[in-house]
Amino acid sequence: MSVTPKILILTGSYGNGHLEVTRSLIAELNKRGITDIVTSDLFYEAHPILTNVTRKLYIKSFSKGQNIYGFLYYKSDYRLTDFRIDRMIDKYGYMRISQLMKENEFDLVINTFPMQALPIYKQRSKPETPFINVLTDFCLHTRWISDSIDYYFVACNSLKDELTATGINENKITVSGIPIKEEFYVYDKLSLPEKNNRNQIKKLLISAGAHGVLKDLAQIIEELKSKEDLHITVVCGSNKLLFNKLMQNYQNNANITILGYVSNMASLMNQSDIMVTKAGGISLSEALAIRIPLILTPAVPGQEKDNARFFEKEGMAIVTKSEDEIAPAVLALLKQPLLSRSLTKQMENHFHPHASAIIVDKVLTLIDKPTLYKEPFHDSKEIKN
Template identity: 30%
Template sequence: MNTDPKVLIVTSAFGDGHMKVAEAIENSFRRRGISRITTLDLFAVVHPALNELSRRFYLNNTGYTQEFYGLLYTMTSKMRPEQFMGRLIHSMGKRKVQRIINEIQPDIIIHTFPYLAAAELASTTGSRMPLFTVMTDYVVHGRWLHPQTTKYFIASEDMKTTLMSAGVAEEKLVVSGIPIREAFEQTQDREALLRKHGLSGDRQYLLLAAGAYGVLSDISSLIKRVLLQSSFDVIVLCGNNHKLRAATGELFQENPRVHILGYTEEMQELMCIASCLLTKAGGITLTEAMAQALPVIVYRPLPGQEAGNAEWLSGQHLIEIARNEEQLVEQLQRLEHTAYRDEREQHMKVFSRKSASDAIVTEALEAIKLRQPSVPAAKSMLVEGQAKTIHGYY
């Protein structure tokens, strides 16, 4: 077996967490001594203009855009790769993808984003290169499926049942959990972190991912309601939304119960400090919170995979959904009671799967044993800087 195989991880810089999953898998490979890893936003390389248009559409926070996205998501959720829409999506840019694969000559391709041009190529070339797909949500969508996929790594037994009903062979399915970075699976000293961040151990903190939501009026109204009707203090994460941070800071600068932060690389520390997370329903963020046994409230989940994630996890009694401010306050008031909070935390501890990325890497290294020789290299198409992992939060 090749002791230092080449690994290509196909990911994307928009949506929730595709890059974070890729990073977790890459780090797991490196802990095994595997160094020749390329993490690539393949769709952005092959179709930069269309990728940017799609990214802007996805990130648009207007109600009409959200509803239209949800409608498209539902309409395509049952699509199959052999149907017109499936073949169209997976065939886009096949020639460019082939040239990139020829250049990198990977021994395995791992998808953390459903751009499956490599799988579509395998249908015509007969390639036996292992093709892994790591699903990043708690619900199944047809865009992730392709008959050339060697293995699927999924979040739950329910997803396994759904995929088998869709015709995927059981031996292709591994219930690994969703990979997250190692820091979120480690026990941390909460008292030390409270001192580091200048916070009090006598207070309960709501960690509000404000950058995930709309305009300032929504955020300020939420914060005021939480302060008025619950005992929670609020840590507000504004991400790279500098306008939101400045305006929120101006409104609450005299209030000692509100702590305004911008972009942070210390999300795992803040999750350890917090008593509740208020966030969107991205699969990765929810998985990180559950690994920390941090109670989660999803506020007004967006149509599409986020609504699917929220509804499935809520049905398993793992998270709460609040569709308005009144429901949010009611759920926070319940979390003020230790017995209720402990019950939620116990559900998460039982459900959470540790070391998903290590399980994927173990399967990958086993699959590489059957790898056939790579095809000859071709002229490089990669622009310096495009094959880099994107880090960070919100």
């Protein structure tokens, strides 16, 4: 390995998760003195118009068009069907990755977005550069899968099992967790007794999200605001319309705090007793680090619904099917401290700290020995264009 390796990180701008993972990996690489890093939103750079259309569809899926997004998500999983639109998208991605690899001499490519453009390039060009996939959810989609990928980092043991069941060598997989900001690891399990011995005022944190995840948040607040022993904090993110509406309604209520975009989410989560949030891979990973009892909002079909199913199956969250179930779920957790403890205990069993450091430690050895984990390509489904 050269003293200062040059690294390409591929990301995507569908939601904030892939970008957050990218930022976390860059921060860890920078700590090691590695700064020669190129980031690429591969599909946007290859075809901005098509990417903007599909990105808008993704955002609308939180309020409208859920069935359309779910259709596209599950249709593009080749375990279920053969879907030609993805072939076209991957073709554009292949052209862009070919251009990037031609213009640069990368020592490593880290991918944080589900795509088959990398395997296409690997099969055709056979580069020596190690290609790494960092999965950003707790569920598997086949757009992550290919024997052409040299190494995988996954969120949980069940994902490793799923990958090996598809034929991926288990020696090419590390259960690292999903990279998140280091500040979330400050609040480890030593702080749990302090949480359990708080005074009688309980704190509820609602992460409303920027894309209208909750359609009638005001109604949920109305159902809960009468509880004098409950303080509600709502984080609206970049949703200024929601922030202004809630501020108008509740700015004079001492038991309700309305916040816009915040930079201290880890601290807010650690100070809270219950959190209501959507089932994104990053949000769930942050909750695992803090070990805060979770109520998950109704999930849109796709990776977030599959994430929610996993957390419900493993006893790490209460999953709601409609917004009418959220307030009763909050009240149930407040009345049942043993249930809250059960959720956090299960989280502890599935928590993998310092994911970025684990990933960087490993990938640096792959640069040193780029052929160590390589195998002959034998994908069960060959990609055609």
